[in-house]
Amino acid sequence: MSLKPDRLESDASDFVVLAEFVPQIVQEIRYYSTFNFIGDRIDGYEEPVALLTKEAARALKAVSNEMIVQGYRLKVFDAYRPVSAVKHFMLWAIEDHDIRMKPYFYPDIAKQELFDRGYIAKRSSHSRGSTVDLTLLDMKTGKEVDMGSPFDLFSERSHPDCKEISAEQYNNRMILQNVMVRNGFLPLDCEWWHFTLKNEPFPETYFEFPVSACYLRGE
DSSP states (O other): OOOOTTEEEOOOTTEEEHHHHSTTOEEOOTTTSSOSSSSSOOTTBOSSOOEEEHHHHHHHHHHHHHHHHTTEEEEEEEOOOOHHHHHHHHHHHHOTTOOTTHHHHOTTSOTTHHHHTTSSOSSOGGGGTOEEEEEEEETTTOSBOOOSSOTTOOSGGGSTTOSSSOHHHHHHHHHHHHHHHHTTEEEETTEEEEEEETTOSOTTEEEOSOBOHHHHHTO
16 A cells, blocks of 8 residues: 555555454543543544554554563553544634533643643544553452553643652553563653554554444444
8 A cells, every 4th residue: 555645544454453353451442432531422433442453453462462471451542543533632622611521631731732732633643543542450450550640631640751650650651661662662752551553554644434343344
């Protein structure tokens, strides 16, 4: 497939349903639910599933295998994100009065600053299909590992190198980051949960098909 800058693509043939490829993962697809920074289900999320390119899924399977040996499972919040979802974010940003989820996701930041600070992107790497948002689940307790801040908290506390969290919380972040980097993913400097495959197969292509296992299967 020849690539062009900012190419939009609807062909999902190079994507997989992550849970079928890595059956050990746990999923909580936040943008399918209403518990997210907007407070509504996000456009393009037709099923509560995680989709990824085959290359990213293969690398994440290696991560999962390593973590299981150490007593953890991967918990995924988001993976492939269609362009329509990013447009939903943009339209929400224009609506100045809609701040109902502010206490939960951006309590210390004005809504207008979310783009400037890099928490929301006008063009998301998620739309290229090889980016994943995730955390660790402790297999002994069945609970999420304490990372010092929850997923999608738009705050300096969510920066991987934040100094305001405990040593244990920082160590938990580094457990996740180190295994992701070791298996070919790059971290983001403002979100401890966000990783993109370094050698992503579609670095200049943004996809617009829905988050739907049925779509991938041609149903």
